[in-house]
Amino acid sequence: MTRRDDSKAETRELILNSARSLFWEKGPDKCSVRDIAKEAGVSPASIIVHFKNKTALLEVAxxxxxxxxxxxxxxxxxxxxxxxxxxxxxxxxxxxxxxxxxxxxxxxxxxxxxxxxxxxxxxxxxxxxxxxxxxxxxxxxxxxxxxxxxxxxxxxxxxxxxxxxxxxxxxxxxxxxxxxxxxxxxxxxxxxxxxxx
Amino acid sequence: MTRRDDSKAETRELILNSARSLFWEKGPDKCSVRDIAKEAGVSPASIIVHFKNKTALLEVAxxxxxxxxxxxxxxxxxxxxxxxxxxxxxxxxxxxxxxxxxxxxxxxxxxxxxxxxxxxxxxxxxxxxxxxxxxxxxxxxxxxxxxxxxxxxxxxxxxxxxxxxxxxxxxxxxxxxxxxxxxxxxxxxxxxxxxxx
DNA sequence: CTTTTTCATTAAACATGTTTAATAAATAAA
DNA sequence: TTTATTTATTAAACATGTTTAATGAAAAAG
Missing domain, CATH: 1.10.357.10 (Tetracycline Repressor, domain 2)
Known part of the structure; x- marks a missing residue:
């Protein structure tokens, strides 16, 4: 575990937590990748890089x-x-x-x-x-x-x-x-x- | 059937023919509403007005x-x-x-x-x-x-x-x-x- | 320690389904 | 016939998932 890996894992958890929260409360169709990104404090692109696409994020979440x-x-x-x-x-x-x-x-x-x-x-x-x-x-x-x-x-x-x-x-x-x-x-x-x- | 209804029905058929052709050849995921609109000679908006959404068009087609x-x-x-x-x-x-x-x-x-x-x-x-x-x-x-x-x-x-x-x-x-x-x-x-x- | 390479991150752009507001032509009303 | 209204159509804008190219910092190589 390098420092880079740590920070990557941290970002991943930030995204997952925000995703779980927003998916649950608003429903996956009613919350955008941008919404999740804003809540997590990362860029929308980062979410896609980490999880490939919105559905895959939903699955992991x-x-x-x-x-x-x-x-x-x-x-x-x-x-x-x-x-x-x-x-x-x-x-x-x-x-x-x-x-x-x-x-x-x-x-x-x-x-x-x-x-x-x-x-x-x-x-x-x-x-x-x-x-x-x-x-x-x-x-x-x-x-x-x-x-x-x-x-x-x-x-x-x-x-x-x-x-x-x-x-x-x-x-x-x-x-x-x-x-x-x-x-x-x-x-x-x-x-x-x-x-x- | 007024003249307006005729033209509307004609537009509908134009859209349906283009949709059938492109859906069949390229697959619904690989052809856009804009592609179909261009092929049919109408605007993308017209397709949505006629069929509500892309999936509904696919169903009718x-x-x-x-x-x-x-x-x-x-x-x-x-x-x-x-x-x-x-x-x-x-x-x-x-x-x-x-x-x-x-x-x-x-x-x-x-x-x-x-x-x-x-x-x-x-x-x-x-x-x-x-x-x-x-x-x-x-x-x-x-x-x-x-x-x-x-x-x-x-x-x-x-x-x-x-x-x-x-x-x-x-x-x-x-x-x-x-x-x-x-x-x-x-x-x-x-x-x-x-x-x- | 310096230089090179790797890579996590993101701003900006893109693709595409859909909405909105405007237009003009057909129909109805006068 | 003239005026008012309805409506089929669309240009432009919007929302959103995703891609691309650039950046900077960490890691590896020297």
């Missing part, structure tokens, strides 16, 4: 809390319960988390959802981890004889994830869609698809 | 062909086949259609997917129609005793649609994901979820 929340959800799993209960437990933590500032997370997901994975690698990794976690759950259920053993675990996990994303989309784009409704909807959908239609 | 394609798919259904075969028939037409210019449709869907429904009402209507169509298929299968009669048809249809969207997302964001692979993946996913996991 929000990533840590999302990951922490997911971590907490995984650490507080209901033991010896089935796949569905475990998934619903996680969703029951994630959706209220997003609900604390739905517009904020809507913009984050909107701006990364259809972009190449390498543009938002940490978010993509989070999703991939989640899917992998579902895979292990499915494999457990297979071993206990609850699920057919001939199914492709990763495919099954991916598609359960797609069902979650479908509900999440409605949740994020429709402010009237309440957390409890979303959770309930997903629960019913999981029922449907675990038992077969 | 592409809607008709999408709807036509979906219509053709529905008109050429394999008769007396099950839900899965019918869905795969439709997907086998839609994905090759998007594949003719994947980047173009990727941008369209990216820019509307998480926006309020009223921002892209015709696309939303298309989706809703598709879901309703699946509902009727499910109800048929129920009558024939192939599906459990206690399931919520609309919920089941929605979730099948979510599975499609999950695959579509991968298809659009990953240029290496080939049509045949996507179709195959979705087929396997449908197997999984119709039979139960």
């Amino acid at each position: 929000l990533y840590e809390e999302i990951e922490k929340t997911l971590g907490k959800a995984l650490a507080s799993l209901p033991s010896d319960q089935g796949l569905q209960a475990v998934l619903m437990h996680i969703v029951s933590i994630i959706l209220p988390f997003y609900d604390k500032n739905r517009e904020l997370y809507r913009v984050l997901i909107r701006d990364t959802f259809f972009e190449p994975i390498q543009e938002s690698p940490s978010l993509a990794q989070l999703d991939e981890n989640f899917i992998q976690f579902i895979v292990t759950l499915i494999n457990q259920e297979k071993k206990m004889g609850n699920f057919r053993s001939d199914i492709d675990s990763h495919l099954a996990a991916s598609s359960l994830f797609y069902l979650y994303l479908g509900v999440l989309r409605n949740f994020l784009r429709n402010p009237n869609f309440r957390v409890a409704e979303a959770v309930d909807t997903l629960s019913k959908i999981l029922n449907l698809h675990l038992a077969g239609i | 592409l809607y008709e062909e999408i709807e036509k394609t979906l219509g053709k798919a529905l008109a050429s259904l394999p008769s007396d086949q099950g839900l899965q075969a019918v869905l795969m028939h439709i997907v086998s037409i839609i994905l090759p259609f998007y594949d003719k210019n994947r980047e173009l449709y990727r941008v369209l869907i990216r820019d509307t997917f998480f926006e309020p429904i009223q921002e892209s009402p015709s696309l939303a209507q298309l989706d809703e129609n598709f879901i309703q169509f699946i509902v009727t298929l499910i109800n048929q299968e129920k009558k024939m005793g192939n599906f459990r009669s206690d399931i919520d048809s609309h919920l089941a249809a929605s979730s099948l649609f979510y599975l499609y969207l999950g695959v579509l997302r991968n298809f659009l964001r990953n240029p290496n994901f080939r049509v045949a692979e996507a179709v195959d993946t979705l087929s396997k996913i449908l197997n999984l979820h119709l039979a139960g996991i």
Whole structure:
């Protein structure tokens, strides 16, 4: 760590703090890079040099809390319960988390959802981890004889994830869609698809 | 139709033709409103006045062909086949259609997917129609005793649609994901979820 | 210690979607 | 026919994300 690196890291933190504050309060669409720069006491160019673009800054600014929340959800799993209960437990933590500032997370997901994975690698990794976690759950259920053993675990996990994303989309784009409704909807959908239609 | 309305409609068509041409050839992200305006021989402001914003122009420019394609798919259904075969028939037409210019449709869907429904009402209507169509298929299968009669048809249809969207997302964001692979993946996913996991 | 090189920072410029205010021509009113 | 009003159009301005070129200070080389 040279003196230069220190100062660079300091600038980075200044930007991140201002970004978190303004993104949270005004929403990413309603605050400009110039606003954040002014609040942080740096130039707009500096923000782009540090983070490449506004969306990447948003991702870095929000990533840590999302990951922490997911971590907490995984650490507080209901033991010896089935796949569905475990998934619903996680969703029951994630959706209220997003609900604390739905517009904020809507913009984050909107701006990364259809972009190449390498543009938002940490978010993509989070999703991939989640899917992998579902895979292990499915494999457990297979071993206990609850699920057919001939199914492709990763495919099954991916598609359960797609069902979650479908509900999440409605949740994020429709402010009237309440957390409890979303959770309930997903629960019913999981029922449907675990038992077969 | 007054003379004013005629000229307005003419301007609209000029804009739409130029937009279709440039969107298709350069991609929506790589051609500006000014480019389209110049090609159409109108002012950039005129485009915004006519279509409200660039994304809305994109939607209007592409809607008709999408709807036509979906219509053709529905008109050429394999008769007396099950839900899965019918869905795969439709997907086998839609994905090759998007594949003719994947980047173009990727941008369209990216820019509307998480926006309020009223921002892209015709696309939303298309989706809703598709879901309703699946509902009727499910109800048929129920009558024939192939599906459990206690399931919520609309919920089941929605979730099948979510599975499609999950695959579509991968298809659009990953240029290496080939049509045949996507179709195959979705087929396997449908197997999984119709039979139960 | 001096010189050279690296690099964090930024002012200014640029690209582009959109808004605003003005204009002129078509339509409606008199 | 004359006057008033509506409205399609646009030039100019604006907002904002991003790029470029310049600068100065820190680090490395001599």
